[in-house]
Amino acid sequence: MAGGLARRIGWAGAVIVAAVAVAGLVATRPGTVAGDWSLPGDxxxxxxxxxxxxxxxxxxxxxxxxxxxxxxxxxxxxxxxxxxxxxxxxxxxxxxxxxxxxxxxxxxxxxxxxxxxxxxxxxxxxxxxxxxxxxxxxxxxxxxxxxxxxxxxPSRAHDxxxxxxxxxxxxxxxxxxVRDDFVVSGDLTEAAARGRYLVEALAHCGECHTPRNVLGGLRRDAWLGGGPNPAGKGKIPDITPAALEWSQDDLVAYFTTGLTPDYDSVGGEMADVVDNLSRLPKDDLEAIAAYLKIVPPVH
Known part of the structure; x- marks a missing residue:
């Protein structure tokens, strides 16, 4: 009788382990991206x-x-x-x-x-x-x-x-x-909506300017609020209206020339960002500036 109980417990344990394993495989399954990819690109x-x-x-x-x-x-x-x-x-x-x-x-x-x-x-x-x-x-x-x-x-292996x-x-x-929704929501002007797409999607500004939790996930409650540099050198600045008081014209000028309103020049990794942004149409730079002015301030 004791042996039968032990066998039943063993089978139950095996079923639980198998169920957990299947759930793990489902939860970690690589995703796909639907779309008509037969259309030509420009x-x-x-x-x-x-x-x-x-x-x-x-x-x-x-x-x-x-x-x-x-x-x-x-x-x-x-x-x-x-x-x-x-x-x-x-x-x-x-x-x-x-x-x-x-x-x-x-x-x-x-x-x-x-x-x-x-x-x-x-x-x-x-x-x-x-x-x-x-x-x-x-x-x-x-x-x-x-x-x-x-x-x-050849590509180098990660360490x-x-x-x-x-x-x-x-x-x-x-x-x-990984979320499907944008961080900043609500009724946006056409310019701010374009700026949101550029900042939150293409330029991925939040990847550097938003603090992360212990698992490396972005803290969306402190979106663009700055944080420690992952490389361990210095701090990535807060670029919400709580800390960035530049006007929209100041921002556009910075994206175009790399000069701040007090004539300091961009440096570090941000120099590459400005070099990239300066190649975009002025309308896009104005859109990014419009978006940054409506981001919720992080104090």
Whole structure:
């Protein structure tokens, strides 16, 4: 009788373990991105998406300048509390880069953070922001990037220790922190709505300017409120109206020239951001400024 009870308990335990395992597989399953990817992209329009997204700032070789920024050979390292991540080669090389990808595979990588092999990408790749990208902008970006020079430089492996080396677990992180809704909601002017798209999606400003919790998730309650630099050097500034008192004209001038209202000049990683933004139409820069003026202040 005792033996029968033990067997029943054993079977019940096995069923529970199996159920938990199945639930874990479902919860961590890589997502997909629906869309009609047969439509052609506009490479000329894609160049603006490329600059707004800051693709070269992360994926060009460390120290690259000028035209060399168009060679997306990767290699730049990003230090964090979870390890050091290295930007991969995303040039159109068929083996070392993404030259043999389809637009559907590109969309899944950029908007869902999933590789063609079905692996989760680490969220140092800002797909949580790019998720808001329009399908048209995605197609245009792909068309532009296919015309860039190819590099055969191999991508460098990330330096990440256990348990963060288990990519399947990133599926749980995505369920917790990847959202489909914009942070700033309500009735927005046309300019502010465009600015929201540029800031929250393409330019992914929140990835640096918003503080994170212990799991690396963005604290949306302190959106754009600044925080410690993940690299351990200094602080990323608060750019909400609580701290940033510049006028919209001041902001547009800064995005265009890199000069602050008191004639200080931009430096560090922000210099690359300004270089990218300065390539956008003035209407887009005015839209970003309009959005930043309506972001809830973080005190």
């Amino acid at each position: 490479a000329r329009a894609g160049e603006l998406v490329f600059h707004a997204g800051g693709c070269a700032s992360c994926h060009a070789a460390p120290g690259a300048e000028g035209d060399a920024m168009r060679l997306l050979s990767g290699g730049l390292g990003f230090t964090s509390a979870f390890g050091t991540f290295y930007a991969p080669n995303i040039s159109p090389h068929p083996d070392a880069g993404i030259g043999d990808w389809t637009v559907a595979q590109f969309a899944r990588a950029v908007m869902a953070g999933v590789s063609p092999e079905g692996q989760h990408y680490y969220p140092v790749f800002p797909y949580a922001a790019y998720r808001h990208m329009t399908k048209a902008d995605l197609r245009d970006l792909f068309a532009f990037m296919r015309g860039l020079p190819a590099s055969d430089a 990440v220790s256990f348990p963060f080396s288990i990519r399947r677990g990133i599926g749980i992180w995505k369920r917790l922190y």
